[in-house]
Amino acid sequence: xxxxxxxxxxxxxxxxxxxxxxGVIPFVVLLAGLAIAPLMLTPYSxxxxxxxxxxxxxxxxxxxxxxYTGLLSFGNAMFLAVGAYVAAAATQAGVLHFELILIxxxxxxxxxxxxxxxxxxxxxxxxxGMLTLAFGMLLHSFLFKFYNLTGGDQGMRVLRPMLLGQDxxxxxxxxxxxxxxxxxxxxxxxxxxxxxxxxxxxxxLQLRAIRDNESKARYLGVRVxxxxxxxxxxxxxxxxxxxxxxxVSTGLADPELAYWPQSGNLIFMMILGGAGTFVGPGVGALIxxxxxxxxxxxxxxxxxxxxxTLVFLVLVLPEGLIGTISNHLQRxxxxxxx
Amino acid sequence: xSAMLSACNVSKSYGSYQALKNVSLEIGGGEFVSxxxxxxxxxxxxxNVLTGLAAPSQGTVHFMGNSIAGxxxxxxxxxxxxxxxxxxxxxxxxxxxETIAVAVSSRLRRASNPLRxxxxxxxxxxxxxxxxxxxxxxxxxxxxAGSLSQGEKKLLDIAxxxxxxxxxxLLDEPTSGVSSGDKYGxxxxxxxxxxxxxxxxxxxxxxDMTLVARYSHRVIALQEGRVIGDMSPDVFFxxxxxxxxxIGPVHSSQKKNEGEHxxx
Numbered sequence: 001x002x003x004x005x006x007x008x009x010x011x012x013x014x015x016x017x018x019x020x021x022x023g024v025i026p027f028v029v030l031l032a033g034l035a036i037a038p039l040m041l042t043p044y045s046x047x048x049x050x051x052x053x054x055x056x057x058x059x060x061x062x063x064x065x066x067x068y069t070g071l072l073s074f075g076n077a078m079f080l081a082v083g084a085y086v087a088a089a090a091t092q093a094g095v096l097h098f099e100l101i102l103i104x105x106x107x108x109x110x111x112x113x114x115x116x117x118x119x120x121x122x123x124x125x126x127x128x129g130m131l132t133l134a135f136g137m138l139l140h141s142f143l144f145k146f147y148n149l150t151g152g153d154q155g156m157r158v159l160r161p162m163l164l165g166q167d168x169x170x171x172x173x174x175x176x177x178x179x180x181x182x183x184x185x186x187x188x189x190x191x192x193x194x195x196x197x198x199x200x201x202x203x204x205l206q207l208r209a210i211r212d213n214e215s216k217a218r219y220l221g222v223r224v225x226x227x228x229x230x231x232x233x234x235x236x237x238x239x240x241x242x243x244x245x246x247x248v249s250t251g252l253a254d255p256e257l258a259y260w261p262q263s264g265n266l267i268f269m270m271i272l273g274g275a276g277t278f279v280g281p282g283v284g285a286l287i288x289x290x291x292x293x294x295x296x297x298x299x300x301x302x303x304x305x306x307x308x309t310l311v312f313l314v315l316v317l318p319e320g321l322i323g324t325i326s327n328h329l330q331r332x333x334x335x336x337x338x
Numbered sequence: 339x340s341a342m343l344s345a346c347n348v349s350k351s352y353g354s355y356q357a358l359k360n361v362s363l364e365i366g367g368g369e370f371v372s373x374x375x376x377x378x379x380x381x382x383x384x385x386n387v388l389t390g391l392a393a394p395s396q397g398t399v400h401f402m403g404n405s406i407a408g409x410x411x412x413x414x415x416x417x418x419x420x421x422x423x424x425x426x427x428x429x430x431x432x433x434x435x436e437t438i439a440v441a442v443s444s445r446l447r448r449a450s451n452p453l454r455x456x457x458x459x460x461x462x463x464x465x466x467x468x469x470x471x472x473x474x475x476x477x478x479x480x481x482x483a484g485s486l487s488q489g490e491k492k493l494l495d496i497a498x499x500x501x502x503x504x505x506x507x508l509l510d511e512p513t514s515g516v517s518s519g520d521k522y523g524x525x526x527x528x529x530x531x532x533x534x535x536x537x538x539x540x541x542x543x544x545x546d547m548t549l550v551a552r553y554s555h556r557v558i559a560l561q562e563g564r565v566i567g568d569m570s571p572d573v574f575f576x577x578x579x580x581x582x583x584x585i586g587p588v589h590s591s592q593k594k595n596e597g598e599h600x601x602x
Contacts, residue, residue: 197452197453197455198452198453200455200456200457201448201449201451201452201453201454201455201456202439202443202448202449202454202456202459202462203448203449203450203451203452203454204452204456205432205436205439205440205443205456206440206443206444206449208429208431208432208436209429209432209436209437209440211431212428212429212430212431212432213427213428213429213430215411215427216423216427216428216429216498217429217440218410218411218412219411219415219420219421219427219499220415220440220441220444220498220499220501220502221411221412221415221416221441221444221445221502222412222440222444222449223412223444223449224412227449230452
């Protein structure tokens with residue numbers, strides 16, 4: 001077959017290039033920044049940075065679901081809660097190996113996503129969003145009301161886990177800003193590379209095809225339901241892993257983790273950085289965490305300020321920071337080429 | 339002639355409106371069949387039924403001996419039937435290379451392994467290059483599909499359908515919205531590609547009678563949901579009543595040919 005084409009035209013084999021800032025290199029730069037940050041920050045500031053890692057992991061999955069597949073979930077915070085409560089239940093039951101906790105959280109998050117997703121991904125657009133919101137609120141109500149099982153509004157304590165089989169004998173701040181921070185960063189790196197492999201695979205391409213034109217994708221034989229469910233389950237697994245990390249860093253599994261504003265925060269971070277760009281949501285998580293810390297410590301109207309930021313983003317930078325910068329650079333490169 | 343695609347006594351209703359009334363037809367391998375008729379004649383409904391998108395209210399539809407009533411596009415693609423649409427139907431945010439690769443990778447079932455690297459798959463690479471070359475898109479491989487001209491988008495739509503290596507392809511007005519100068523270029527590429535890729539049957543819905551006359555082996559005329567004629571282009575273009583029914587005002591006298599062709 002290729003011989004036929006050789007006759008028709010010269011065999012040129014350039015590879016499809018990702019858009020500027022949309023490859024894996026900006027993601028590596030972000031991770032390198034997060035790796036050297038503790039060397040320049042106080043332990044307290046490093047602990048403040050911890051949620052950026054956890055949210056970044058959750059957003060790898062959410063970006064696969066929204067940025068690549070086109071399904072916007074308003075309830076993905078429920079997976080954060082699943083992970084945090086798994087961590088609480090496990091550590092209280094004496095299972096302190098964080099590796100086991102992560103596997104349990106990922107498994108339960110995946111199963112939870114599979115059960116919910118089997119229904120939700122039959123729908124798209126606002127209907128999908130509303131269904132995921134409803135399931136998130138159901139979980140929140142369960143966690144809030146079943147006091148004997150979940151601790152109700154008090155939540156459940158998450159004890160300090162063992163990392164790599166070692167019981168780290170140090171203060172909470174030293175533990176969180178040192179071994180735990182780097183442990184989570186390594187998990188972030190591994191899951192980031194896994195996600196990159198997924199989006200660079202034929203499956204990743206078919207996810208983007210579904211996002212762009214579902215009907216056309218079906219006519220080209222793409223199994224839309226199965227692939228949407230896959231993306232939803234990945235977002236559930238990553239969300240639960242992130243939740244277990246958040247639970248350890250705050251020492252608490254709290255029903256507020258499943259509450260809808262938390263899902264809103266995840267969407268905010270994704271849009272802030274740029275959904276659909278690989279590194280964007282991770283950058284969004286980092287900026288959100290920093291912005292949140294700065295605003296909370298400087299004004300009582302921090303929620304108003306965050307809301308105003310979101311309005312600004314939607315109106316002025318609808319493709320997020322990374323998306324906008326990427327487009328700007330792309331135009332300049334094209335301009336230079338011409 | 340053994341029928342590759344057949345519809346037998348097919349009716350399709352939407353509420354009280356009957357879009358297709360007792361339609362029967364057979365299309366064999368090697369044929370280029372044009373379905374013609376005025377607006378509202380039921381052409382698109384017929385294509386939807388023939389491509390398994392819509393289940394008939396009555397009657398049966400078979401492709402390669404299997405019933406395809408309402409099977410849906412994914413199964414139909416696996417069975418060897420592809421379709422292109424009247425309106426441009428592409429993935430605007432992905433490249434030409436990637437658009438064709440969607441079809442190739444789905445046919446080769448490459449999505450089952452999420453860790454396989456798309457650009458390191460030599461079979462996908464070869465097939466994408468080959469299809470793009472066959473349909474004259476090899477110079478546009480890495481351009482965004484949304485940035486192509488209307489004619490190129492049509493070609494891309496058709497190229498992605500060919501990448502499924504179908505046995506039959508249904509084209510809903512393959513040159514609509516394209517300048518008259520580009521129409522013949524697209525049709526020539528299409529017919530040439532069909533021959534080289536082993537597409538056995540081509541069924542097109544077409545309003546442009548010049549294209550119908552130039553490329554078809556058979557013409558099936560629809561009016562108000564019924565087949566009013568199934569004949570060679572030579573006979574069709576000599577039948578003034580039939581022509582008037584298809585491209586001119588509708589007269590009751592034209593219904594005399596109703597039910598003339600009943601293959602089953």
